[in-house]
Amino acid sequence: MLEMLPYPSGDLHVGHAKNYTLGDAVARMMRMLGYNVLHPMGWDAFGLPAENAAIQRGIDPAQWTRSNIVNMQRQIRLMGTGYDWSREIATCDPEYYRWNQWLFLRLYEQGLAYKREAPVNWCPNDRTVLANEQVVDGRCWRCHSPVERRNLSQWFLKITAYGDRLLAGLDGLEGWPERTKTMQRNWIGRSAGVQFSFAVENSAARIGVFTTRIDTVYGVTYLAIAPEHPVVAQIVTEERRAEVERFAASLASKSELERTSLMAKQGVFTGAHAIHPLSHERVPIWVTNYVLAEYGTGAVMGVPAHDERDFEFARDFGLPIAQVVVPPGSAAEDPLEAAYVDDGRLVVSGDFTGMPSARARDAIALRLAEMHAGETAVNFRLRDWLVSRQRYWGTPIPIVYCERCGEVPVPDEHLPVLLPADVPITGEGSPLARDPAFVNTACPRCGAPATRESDTMDTFFESSWYYLRYLDPHGDAAPWGKAAADRWMNVDQYIGGSEHAVLHLLYSRFFYKFFHDRGWVHGPEEPFARLFHQGMVLYNGEKMSKSRGNVVGIDETVERQGVDAMRLFLLYVTPPEDTSEWTDEGISGRVRFVNRVWRACEPFFDRAGRTSLAELPPAPSAAERELVRAVHVAVKSATDETISRRFHFNATIAKLDEYVNALTALGRTAPGSPAVHYAVHALPTIIAPFAPHVAEELWERLGHAESVHLQAYLQPDERALALEEITLVVQVNGKIRARIQTSPGIGEDAAYELALEQSGVRAQLEGKQVRKRIFVADKLLNIVAG
């Protein structure tokens, strides 16, 4: 049982409480249902806010983080959560990040961590790189300067090597929301097609392109390449060179967002021509802003007739549009009003003319392969994961640069590479790079003077494997023990926000597959068997935020309404996956409920009577039987919602309302009834997962020695759930014409006889012939007549 580990940002509000309350209620339910539950908690403690506090207010990030952890742990305990704090971890502890570095080195050994130059988001004002999520509308989220593109040498993790497995693994994740799996599928973006190349006229260069629509290859009227493509310098003609370079320079610092979404399509002719490998026609080669250097080969074949983007570009720049696929059963249009992007039948396509698109794709791919000019290929939208950060408050990357040996990994026995304290943090550049005591070191291989890598790791690195560290939080021989992993993994139920649908949840899956390949974990290749996304909590119709001043704090709420009422309200307002609205009126309803529960039990404190829950009590009257039934309806709801992983405890709590109302009424009129005593003593055990404090207090006052949280949950009893009298609905042609009170188990014929006695039914059947009867036992009789 696991909730996503929080960033220790400071104060918690009731929006956070929803997540912890749900996880805690489920963990407590599972325990009372007899499962052995591991329910740990920790801190995603590295990250920007701590460093920003240092920049803005001169506070030490470590101290800032520590004091936030102290406060947040207090608040999380205040919520009545039952975490195993002996397994608590904080990712900023050297004890933890030591293993971060160890894992980085293992990835490095396998060639899955590598350094290369790549275009990244750069904030010129803060002089540091920014993660994609820190760029809002093309601007830095802190200083709002427009973000630039820079080529920098960065560390990447080769997540793309796992693209196919990350995609395939999703199919087996039946306990994951379909929506989240879809988002991951889209993010991974696997496309199968053909990669082939064009020769360049008067040049030795070849230009490779990737396409999923090789059936449209005869419609190529130009090639479009990214300005960064290395072939550009080689092929551009002298008279065009200046213009091409000017164009490339104008785009160099533009972010991907600016180039693609905000700008119209632009391009410059290189002066060079490529030779079509099949038709041998000459096609012009253009440099454009809409081709991404980082995807596929960085060049595309331009087929204006059958691609919307190419159509737009060709129209704006006066390039020819050649239709080579026509819709089934119609002829080529002249001129095309818009790109025809669907499959069809090929025309003007050499040997392939007349073929349907699907067959042509296979045939053309085969021909190109025979010519040794191309092959089928798969491309992913997913890019390798950039994990370098020019930041202080993170895990140092354990690499040393030696003039003689080059890039040298820090040996395991030298770990951890400690993050130095007392480094001036100004917000300009990387603090570690300016700390000679940190940077200057000896080469671990040859002993010569060397320099350390000054980048730290993206904090998503830590959170991609933290769940395993809980299994052996103090182990110093390995990040986790294999035996513990075999015993506990994978995570049975994971709870967290959907904002991590592709980030944390994708990275973790990647890591876990890597661990599996190394033999460090066995069993399922997926770390999280089931996943649940809780919804947000709004206040005054808005997301809670300190800056807007609409935050409902934990401390005030606990002070005013109490923890149990808060927990009950959060579970009761909406199903947990939905967005809910915090209202003072709403929580006061749960305060009343807690009070009603107390008053219902209070007369029975220190009172002798039936206290065993092992057997159903005798219940001579209908009211008593209804009360016992209400107990078991609530038990059944709580159990079903847990086992099914639907977690709709809002429905369970509604049943508890009915239970307590029935108990209150009967407790007054028949305080000596064994059924009442049964209902009183059962109540604390049934509400224990949701309202742990009042449950424990009542349980003790009712004279029980052992904690209520160690009791087994009642099992729904079919005899108690059985109804004595049922309402049989009688329909004629699907419309309700009568309701008959009768005993359960009544047969179809007997029910029919009774139905015919009803005037409403008789009136509807007048002059009609009964054709069919539909009978649902104890529920309904539908008479079809006409």
Next chain:
RNA sequence: GGGGAAGUGGCGGAACGGUAGACGCAGCCGCCUCAAAAGCGGCCGGGCACACCCCAUGUGGGUUCGAUUCCCACCUUCCCUACCA
């Protein structure tokens, strides 16, 4: 542009093909009280010739004996994603 989720009383929601609106909030009436709060009891989708009956789960179709529920289209709202060749 692409993908996804959701539309039920004044409000949050219940009903996983079989009595639509459980339960709660708000509101109204009553009891208790000198009074108020709290508590307790009752009413609470619309219409009507008011114990009957009719209409009603965004709109329009379909499947079914029967649809809030399943399928299709449309409308609205929200979320994600965005030139990925």
